Amino acid sequence: MDEQLRTLDTAQATHSEKSKLGGSGSLWRMSAIARNAFREAVRDRVLYNLVLFVLLLTAASIFIGELSGGQERKIIVDLGLSAMLLFGMFIAIFVGVGLVYKEIERRTIYAVFSKPVGRGEFLVGKYLGLCLTLVVNVLVMGVGVSLALLYISRGWDPLIPTIWPAVLLIYLELMLLTAVALLFSSFSSPALSALLTFLVFVIGHFSADLKGLASSLGSTGARWFFTGLYYLLPNLSNYSFITPAAHGRTPDAGFVLVTALYAFVYIAVILAAATLIFSRRNFK
Amino acid sequence: MNNERLKSITLGLVILVGIASAALLVRWTDTLRPPVDPNAIDESLYLNDKTARRMSLGFNGLAADWYWMRSLQYVGKKLINSTGDISLDDLSGLNMKLLAQLLDTATTLDPEFTEPYEYAAVVLPAIDVQQAIRLTQKGINANPNAWRLYHHLGYIYWRQGQYQLASETYSRGAQIPGAPAWMEAMKAKLLSEGGSRSTAREIYTRMYEQSGDEQVKQMARKHLMRLDSLDQRDGLRKALAAYQARTGKCPESWRELGPIFRAVQIPMDQSGAPLDPSGAPYLLKAGACEVELDSKTTKVPLK
Numbered sequence: 001m002d003e004q005l006r007t008l009d010t011a012q013a014t015h016s017e018k019s020k021l022g023g024s025g026s027l028w029r030m031s032a033i034a035r036n037a038f039r040e041a042v043r044d045r046v047l048y049n050l051v052l053f054v055l056l057l058t059a060a061s062i063f064i065g066e067l068s069g070g071q072e073r074k075i076i077v078d079l080g081l082s083a084m085l086l087f088g089m090f091i092a093i094f095v096g097v098g099l100v101y102k103e104i105e106r107r108t109i110y111a112v113f114s115k116p117v118g119r120g121e122f123l124v125g126k127y128l129g130l131c132l133t134l135v136v137n138v139l140v141m142g143v144g145v146s147l148a149l150l151y152i153s154r155g156w157d158p159l160i161p162t163i164w165p166a167v168l169l170i171y172l173e174l175m176l177l178t179a180v181a182l183l184f185s186s187f188s189s190p191a192l193s194a195l196l197t198f199l200v201f202v203i204g205h206f207s208a209d210l211k212g213l214a215s216s217l218g219s220t221g222a223r224w225f226f227t228g229l230y231y232l233l234p235n236l237s238n239y240s241f242i243t244p245a246a247h248g249r250t251p252d253a254g255f256v257l258v259t260a261l262y263a264f265v266y267i268a269v270i271l272a273a274a275t276l277i278f279s280r281r282n283f284k
Numbered sequence: 285m286n287n288e289r290l291k292s293i294t295l296g297l298v299i300l301v302g303i304a305s306a307a308l309l310v311r312w313t314d315t316l317r318p319p320v321d322p323n324a325i326d327e328s329l330y331l332n333d334k335t336a337r338r339m340s341l342g343f344n345g346l347a348a349d350w351y352w353m354r355s356l357q358y359v360g361k362k363l364i365n366s367t368g369d370i371s372l373d374d375l376s377g378l379n380m381k382l383l384a385q386l387l388d389t390a391t392t393l394d395p396e397f398t399e400p401y402e403y404a405a406v407v408l409p410a411i412d413v414q415q416a417i418r419l420t421q422k423g424i425n426a427n428p429n430a431w432r433l434y435h436h437l438g439y440i441y442w443r444q445g446q447y448q449l450a451s452e453t454y455s456r457g458a459q460i461p462g463a464p465a466w467m468e469a470m471k472a473k474l475l476s477e478g479g480s481r482s483t484a485r486e487i488y489t490r491m492y493e494q495s496g497d498e499q500v501k502q503m504a505r506k507h508l509m510r511l512d513s514l515d516q517r518d519g520l521r522k523a524l525a526a527y528q529a530r531t532g533k534c535p536e537s538w539r540e541l542g543p544i545f546r547a548v549q550i551p552m553d554q555s556g557a558p559l560d561p562s563g564a565p566y567l568l569k570a571g572a573c574e575v576e577l578d579s580k581t582t583k584v585p586l587k
Contacts, residue, residue: 067353067356067357068349068352068353068356069352069353069356069399069403069496069497069498069499070399070496070497070498071349071352071399071496074345074349074397075349075353077345078345078346078348078349079346079349081345082342082343082345082346085342085343086343173342201341202341205341205342206338209338236342237342239342240341240342240344242342242343242345242346243344243345243348243394243396244396246345246394247396247397249396
């Protein structure tokens with residue numbers, strides 16, 4: 001907490017000097033909060049999940065050959081990228097829902113807001129901090145999967161470069177989930193926020209079914225409702241490229257670009273909604 | 285402080301002894317439970333393939349891998365529990381009613397995963413040929429450029445004696461870019477000499493070369509050994525017939541044919557008996573001028 005305030009003070013002082021040169025104060029404050037949120041996640045041993053991941057991959061690399069009938073490369077990619085998504089999802093949900101709640105619970109939020117920090121800046125800063133944690137997590141895991149492939153193939157493996165677009169898509173999905181977790185945590189308890197975020201993850205992967213359901217219904221009202229849900233809820237199935245990556249297939253650059261654009265637009269909407277709710281919240 | 289330490293040690297001991305006791309109790313209850321025939325009872329799948337795909341969220345590739353490994357273990361367990369020498373392509377007696385469903389689920393979860401289709405093409409025909417054809421056809425529909433699946437579908441038709449269909453399947457596979465030239469040659473070979481030994485040798489040789497699955501390779505290797513042995517036995521019969529024509533009687537032992545075997549470089553054991561492709565000596569049916577595999581020692585499939 002003290003560290004967060006010190007960081008904010010430093011950011012403020014630096015900003016005062018920078019603003020004379022035309023620098024953006026808001027960005028400085030958000031980056032100070034983000035750095036602090038990242039440090040807090042590291043201190044909370046969030047990155048310890050990497051140890052579990054490494055153990056899982058090491059065990060799989062050694063033993064999977066016995067069980068897979070010659071399919072160990074595919075299984076390592078499936079297992080590694082699925083674990084990346086699963087662990088990332090848990091971090092996004094369980095750390096994401098606590099980002100704001102912990103500050104309110106410990107009453108440190110009063111000290112933060114006694115500084116010239118906007119509520120939106122605080123939320124976006126916290127969000128970027130967790131995204132930074134996730135990027136470290138995802139990158140280390142991606143390197144882990146590549147090393148496991150090198151070990152299995154006893155040298156260079158053509159699957160190594162093909163997993164990285166899938167890793168990028170997983171990261172975009174995790175960014176989306178983090179924003180959803182933050183939105184729920186801006187007005188709800190951590191347990192309920194975690195549950196709701198998990199449900200969004202599940203429904204987000206059922207989006208194709210929602211569309212199918214909408215087109216198969218006879219009632220116009222129901223059709224509109226499910227079509228509305230299809231467009232309203234995040235379409236997470238677009239980010240599932242693990243299975244094709246395990247077959248050496250990579251998505252088109254255009255596809256990645258559009259899905260990235262979709263993620264950024266959706267994140268902007270969610271963070272705006274979260275800020276709107278959070279700025280009306282009474283902490284008394 | 286000492287008290288605290290004693291408390292920690294006691295609790296630690298309780299945990300260790302408790303876990304060990306629980307494990308022993310489980311073992312005890314296992315021995316008390318009436319034994320079940322592993323071939324008579326099959327667990328059933330909780331989910332059908334389409335539900336499994338929906339439930340897998342973004343983890344369908346991993347779920348497909350799990351069903352694939354489960355299929356291999358399912359076959360492996362049945363083979364371990366069986367008695368006698370059973371070939372991978374003749375598992376009809378092992379009550380494999382779940383295998384098609386497991387492979388179907390694996391391929392619905394990951395339609396590009398070609399190994400389960402290939403495995404189905406080799407293992408399923410003896411159990412349920414229609415399922416084998418349906419699964420391989422499903423693989424072709426999902427992976428129209430996988431020429432190996434055409435090879436496997438042709439193999440199923442060939443095993444059924446449907447040489448015309450097999451030839452047409454090889455012909456379609458041969459048109460796929462990247463398909464090897466022998467696919468086109470197989471088309472003609474199946475039409476002209478579908479049931480011949482040389483066609484069988486060609487099919488199993490290609491299967492051995494192309495498969496990534498060790499079990500399939502081993503099955504193909506055994507069939508090739510059997511084909512080699514059939515050729516060898518034909519040669520030995522000719523030698524026996526020539527001996528009989530020359531001497532007017534059948535040989536009492538292989539040793540009498542030793543000079544001929546040495547001349548044509550047939551491998552022999554110390555007693556002078558010719559060796560089959562697995563290294564076991566052939567049996568001579570003295571008086572009948574007939575040669576046969578020694579079912580006790582040979583690793584060559586008898587049928």
